Amino acid sequence: MNYLAAFVMAIISYALIDNVVLSRFYGICSFIGVGNKVKSSLCMGAAVSFVIIMAAAICYPLYNYLLVPAGVPFLDTIAAILVIACLVMIVGLVMKKFLPGLYQSLGIYLPLITTNCAVLGVVSENIASKLDFGMAMANAVGTSAGFTLVIFLYACIRVRLEAANTPKAFKGVPIALVTASLMAMAFMGLQGIGV
Amino acid sequence: MSKSNHKESFLAPIWRSNPLIVSMLGLCPALAVTKTLEAAFGMGILFTIVLVCSNVLISAIRKIIPEEVKTPAYIVVIATFVTLVKMFAEAFLPELYSTLGVFVSLLVVNCIVLGRAEAFASKNGVLDSLLDGIGNGIGYTLAICMIGLIREVLGSGMLTFGATFTFLADANNGEKIRLFLLKGPRYDFSMSFFSSPAGGFLVLGIMTAIIAAVTNYKENKKKVDARIAAKKEKETAAAASASKEVAQ
Secondary structure (H helix, E strand, O other): OHHHHHHHHHHHHHHHHOOOOOOOOOOHHHHHHOOOOHHHHHHHHHHHHHHHHHHHHHHHHHHHHHHOOOOOHHHHHHHHHHHHHHHHHHHHHHHHHHOHHHHHHHOOHHHHHHHOHHHHHHHHHHHHOOOOHHHHHHHHHHHHHHHHHHHHHHHHHHHHHHHOOOOHHHOOHHHHHHHHHHHHHHHHHHHHOOO | OOHHHHHHHHHHHHOOOOOOOOOOOOHHHHHHOOOOHHHHHHHHHHHHHHHHHHHHHHHHOOOOOOHHHHHHHHHHHHHHHHHHHHHHHHHHOHHHHHHHHHHOHHHHHOHHHHHHHHHHHOOOOHHHHHHHHHHHHHHHHHHHHHHHHHHHHHHHOEEEEOOOOHHHHHHOOOOOEEEEOOEOOOOEOOOHHHHOHHHHHHHHHHHHHHHHHHHHHHHHHHHHHHHHHHHHHHHHHHHHHHHHHHHO
16 A cells, blocks of 8 residues: 555656656657647557557566666666667558558657657666666656657647747747746746655 | 768768757756866877777677677677777876766767767768767867866866876876966955866857857848848849830
């Protein structure tokens, strides 16, 4: 029971307090790049979440039961990136076969998930801070929930920003970064939650 | 390739096509490790080493990599160099390694490294790829050092040397070198907001806005200059034809 409570609290902490984009700075490229389309931001969030959770679940045993006993723990980055690249490829193939509609709409974003730092970030973080399997999964679930939440909110704000009369120099990326700064400030308020 | 092209591939990424502030690539480390100038500089150095090595190797083996497995092959090359750099940093600069944390591993998925491999090294010779790598590395390092400088000075009110590069402190009898800029015995103008993540986003946002403003101004000036020149030409042409008429 205690462990379960710790698990849930860890998910909340990773999702809101240490938000992946706004306080740990993973996945900013896709955050800025996915832009102002609310629907594609949700699809992107779902795809990234799937890859993060799968990658964390596969890399944990791979590192602890294969690389460490074999005496080559320094190969973790190479192993992790290969797992992620394969996962993204498999997700693409499965989607193409069974969900061609969704595959079409995600199209260009799918291969980019490989280079989304949130995925490798979670895996490296799990390895670096020596989390056990439950906490590693809590990190993965919390991070993906936080990522989806933030890019969804951000896309909604940017839809409104399109219509706003911003100064010419701030159009596009600069105002997007300022928006992200304000969002990060709002999320800083959540640091008061004691976990 | 001619000599001017070599120069171009070296100089363009430093300012005109800077990977960070113009192309908006590699944002994650640019915001995460720029709390202090030293950490930003260290990140820039590691980034440059990885970029130069991977550019050179990829350009050297570009003809034997099959087209279908291009990207995975590049990623493996980059991951190998990142692992080497990681071990190097862990052994010789442990303070820097612990400051940068997982962001050393995250160099593997840095869009700039993979982007230069795909866009440049896979199409150009070894020398050009080397120059391109050095140019991009310097451009990126300068940009993140700029962010680091602004954030450290505004955020803590002073510049500290020796916290990350411990040999600087060792050279100074074990004392960290501190430059008090916005802070003194009687006053303190530092704003810790700039050390926080939100401050990082704001600094980068305002920097890109300033660059956009300068670019806009230059373009406008060019347009206005062109219009004035056209007008003058017309006037002189009209004057010339008028004088011709008078002569007739």
